[in-house]
Amino acid sequence: MDTGTHVLMGVALGSLASLDPAIAHDPFLSHAVLIGTLAGSQAPDIDTILKLRNNAKYIRNHRGITHSIPAVVIWPLLIVGIMAAVYPETDWLRVWLWTFVAVAFHVFVDIFNAYGTQALRPFTKKWIALGVIHTFDPVIFVLHLLGVGALFLGVHPGYAFLAVYALVAAYYVFRFREQANIKQLVHASIHGVTDIITVPTWRPREWHLAISTDSEFYVARVKRGRLVILDRFQKRPLPDHPVINAAKRDENVAAFLSFSPVYRWEMNEYDDYYEVRFTDLRYRSKGYYPFVAVVQLDRDLNMVSSYTGWIFSEGRLRKKLEVAPN
Structure with a gap:
């Protein structure tokens, strides 16, 4: 997801933590948990700094090791370790738990767009990209903004974001069903399809597609259920040249x-x-x-x-x- 949505997700998880009575009745602990979820929701994207080196380093490593299984464990330990060195004594186990949830949630939501992550490293370097959510999804972003707005109206933060995430979950189900319908449409329209990569756009009903057959690549668009072939290329393996x-x-x-x-x-x-x-x-x-x-x-x-x-x-x-x- 984009940085702004990840920030809002950090706020959302810090708000959901208020459902725990121990956190809800301890203002300092609540504050520490919110800082942890905000930091945890951003930490995996620290590899963006690789852009300062060059694009090759960035492309090869962005959403790689920083989004891996070891990183999901290490980031919360680093964040909470720094906080514990600065802040007074509190229930750091709870802070670590919610920070861990924030980091894991960051990596989890990133697998749903077309860019994907190497979330299963070190077991495999394969990119996991489900291609159902755009990097910036206006529906998800607005739902989180509504949740933040509810806080200013005095709604309990935990219940506010429980409602938000119920709607987000329903939206994900809708997107998966739409993706399945698109793939069915492609198979019905193009013979011999071997692979379909779906690339969602920020427009809810418009998708870009990269379609493979044994002999050709098709580049297409689906808008409101209508498939349009934009380009068609012969498939040529890289030669030993x-x-x-x-x-x-x-x-x-x-x-x-x-x-x-x-x-x-x-x-x-x-x-x-x-x-x-x-x-x-x-x-x-x-x-x-x-x-x-x-x-x-x-x-x-x-x-x-x-x-x-x-x-x-x-x-x-x-x-x-x-x-x-x-």
């Missing part, structure tokens, strides 16, 4: 390939260099595919320039690269 093999060793390309489950590639030869481009088919915006990896190699297959990340025009991409094509 010296230029492609050299490109795969580039840090940016390697990061892209470790993350993207469905992509197309192309190789172009110019007067004094080669260019290899990989394009993620899950994301399409106004006819353009913004998530790419591009590497340029000289005639000796040495890397000249490369880039991976989100770019929304060919002109901007060229500015990221040191060599412009002939």
